Amino acid sequence: MPATATDPGTSRTRSWWGWGYADAHPDDAECAALGALLPGTLDRPLPIPRIADLPIAAPAATPPPSLAHLVTADPPARAAHAMGKAYRDVIRALRGRPGRIPDLVAHPAGDQDVADLLDWAGEHQVAVIPFGGGSSVVGGVEYRGDTHRAVLSLDLTSMNRVLEIDTASRSARIQAGALGPVLEARLRPHGLTLRHFPQSFEFSTLGGWLATRAGGHYATGPTHIDDFVQSLNVITPAGAGTSWRLPASGAGPSPDRLFLGSEGALGVITEAWMRLQERPRHKASASVAFSDFHRALDAVRAIARSGLAPANCRLLDPGEALFAGACDDGSTVLVLGFESATGPVGDRLTSAVDLARAHGGHGRTRAAADDTTADWAVSAWRSAFLRMPYLRDGLARMGAVVETFETAATWDRIPALIADVRSDVGAAALKATGYPATVNCRLTHVYPDGAAPYFTVAVAGRPGEEVEVWDDIKAVANEVLHRHRATITHHHAVGRDHRPAYDLQRPEPFALALHAAKDALDPHRILNPGVLLD
Template sequence: MDGTTGITTKPTDTDTAAAARPASRTRSWWGWGWADAHPADAECVAMGALLPGTLARPLPVPRVRDLGIGSPAVQAPPSLAHLVTADPADRAAHAMGKAYRDVVRALRGRPGRTPDLVARPTDDREVADLLDWAGEREVAVVPYGGGSSVTGGVEYRGDAHRAVLSLDLTAMGRVLEVDVAGRAARIQAGTLGPSLEDQLRPHGLTLRHFPQSFEFSTLGGWLATRAGGHYATGRTRIDDFVQSMNVVTPAGTSTSWRLPASGAGPSPDRLFLGSEGALGVITEAWVRLQRRPVHKASASVAFTDFHDALRAVQAVAQSDLAPANCRLLDAGEAGLAGAAQDGSAVLVLGFESADAPVAALLDRALDLARAHGGRHDAVPAAGAAAAAGAGPAVGADAAVSAWRAAFLRMPYLRDGLARMGAVAETFETAATWDRIPGLIEAVRSEVGAAALKATGHPAAVNCRLTHVYPDGAAPYFTVLAAGRPGDEAAVWDELKAVASEVLHRHRATVTHHHAVGRDHRPHYDRQRPDPFALALRAAKGALDPRGILNPGVLVG
């Protein structure tokens, strides 16, 4: 059906089969992404040579059989047995997320407590049945989407429960309905990003939510963590796309009305957005869609002075031009990405639209950047029509292309550095514009000093702005340093603690889009108002009276 007729369509059996068809590639159980995309040993050694103090040779790729995973502490009842597996490889793959500390724990053979069982329900009834059984047997339930958490959000820590069930939602991976005229769709929570877009593409629509984890994360995971997408301005947070949600809790199922907007009291959806599986299991949602963009233009601007670049980004963010991309890389980050090698900071700008050419918008943004000291060389056009903005796209320059390639490759390179015993990880935050310059300088200085003290080797602490708003921005930091052999996770914990103290002192959020999980929990407790914490604990007690849902996340 085209985008001009009809109201609602439902996928055919062929669509459903395609959505459920497994990929031929194998996911890495211990590291990021696809197992066949990780750097080879020689590349790991070459990267390690750039950081003095790393290992002479890479740590071996870990094997599940070396973990010594024992028999599960519980067995599922016959009525649920077809949904559940105790396969050691499956349990190992669901034991942790994909943070740096998760990777180095796996490399050192210390992944922590593996779940006793992994369940893959296919509908709400099966989710409810699993929760009922888990509550009766004192089994902790950890909801699991794509497993891309970088904050300890999908692992169990502690021993308060007799067993742990990883509740994998990816068998619930279909687009159930598409309202073409209303530009919305009802989508199951376990739908992975690529499958979601593949199922929407025949309708000419897109959710337009592309976090860096897009390939390995799900709609439910985005909702549960209040994820931010790739786009730097405008509607980039998943919150902006939600019409209604369906959430299964031990106390019953919450289904909000599908509405364009409502002023009827506190929003029920807001209770579950960002709840990280601690209050209920998100099983589906109606989300707002957009027509797929056809007009695109992008360019890069170099700055000698990083503070001039900050002022330029603030001007663009307050201009109402609403670029799709407005990502500022400091000199270190630009060097890593191959966007500049002369010590310049680089601003990556991009515009897109489904309706009209965008070249004029890009030109106006470039004017604002130049007014603050930015340098931009003309971009070779992909034909005269494209250069005028009349065609579907304007060609991107080399710096933009280099940044895009590095953006997708970086998690794999991080894992390669981890094999060399290096500390290689990121953390992100957000603050108002008046605090941004001091915050960035304090993080660079104090985390760098802490790394030198912890390892005896200097660290690179780089920064980029991933999202910008009229009133502030979201800095994203990369830390690269040699670790302490065998103690890499502890080094990262030390650096994370220092960074979190800097954020707290500058009244910057403990996370802009990575979620709270277990890693950010102590600092989240300090950030949230006490009355809100009281209400959240009350909600947890009412919805999850036996305390089985993702224990340790958000509330005790």
């Protein structure tokens, strides 16, 4: 399904230039109201870009007749596959500078189609960019460079079926092009769920989650897609392979681990056996306020080590809580949620709230156990969580620089890491723009040994130079993360935007092994060039 198509089961059209659905974007008046919140933004919003205004050249390659039915050179399809959905992508589209637009878009229907397309591309030096929902925020689905004759975007969303469900083993064989809502709709009649709900859930695919080692919504317990994989089927230019479907194995290095997180640079994941869970029937949630952010960090660490395993354990600093509508009094807010398929969760929620209060938490109203409607702060946060990408795009139309980045570090580094990001990134934004920036933080995932801070930066940009401003700010952010030995990404992947920092994070012997794997599996170097490797 091209990114500009109408989604199955709806009459809504995906936006080619921005996040999500075209009809969900803020209108001009709302954009102006958002811009008024940041000093220095434009007087009026940038116009919504039109595909007709883009410089889309004739394709530089033509597929053979045997593949022609799989491939299109339609300009709207090509434009929709040119970039992901990062701030850099949105502002480039708004400014009419989308970068290299793919020459062709392919929609394979099965493994043989993928293999045939890779064979043709290898013979003719055509770069192949695997594409799922197109929600990458790190430059993972675009081509940068000039070393290939042409660029083919390989859209897998026609391969979207749940092929088998094994209820005895509680697992399913699913094609990689299945979007989140499609996948869950087909599991629901069986009372099962993959239970993987990233913020991009509506607009991303199983294959994309696997190729980027995506993290889901849940703050503790199994949350990375890695945790749910039984086996993978992968098509590479050197051949196809399927790993054995096993609950666990100690037979050498895991073949699945080679392709999880490989971002399409080593092969194309076409299907996977995935571990499933029963759908939860019992839910409860609450929020707790703190006047001291550092005491709130201590509370979250205690909850993460308690064995209570909350499904949600989001800590919002005062700025993040205000923006989400979770509070307006300068408090830090902890959002807690529990769920279970087997029994009530009220006692676990009570224990978590008691732990939070023992560390200085106070004064929030708790939802009743097994009540699926949360207290007002929890409800406000959920609504804001889903709306945030659209608001970012509205601010981008006002010339603002608004973007996020995330990381993970051990608990001993977390307080200084957060403080240095706030100070150094804020200073970098002020230097780049002349305007003070908002730098907010929330914890999205927590572990007994560490946490994943997620930062939001908002500042007025320099008109026409918004990309350069963000690149300067992000370079400073990367330096801070490296200084504290915090990962360049907890769940957003590497892509092209994180390459410099990824090169510093990975051990040199592993880099040598990765290069060797690339040479063996992709000898013509056509698969997603520039991702993970030069």
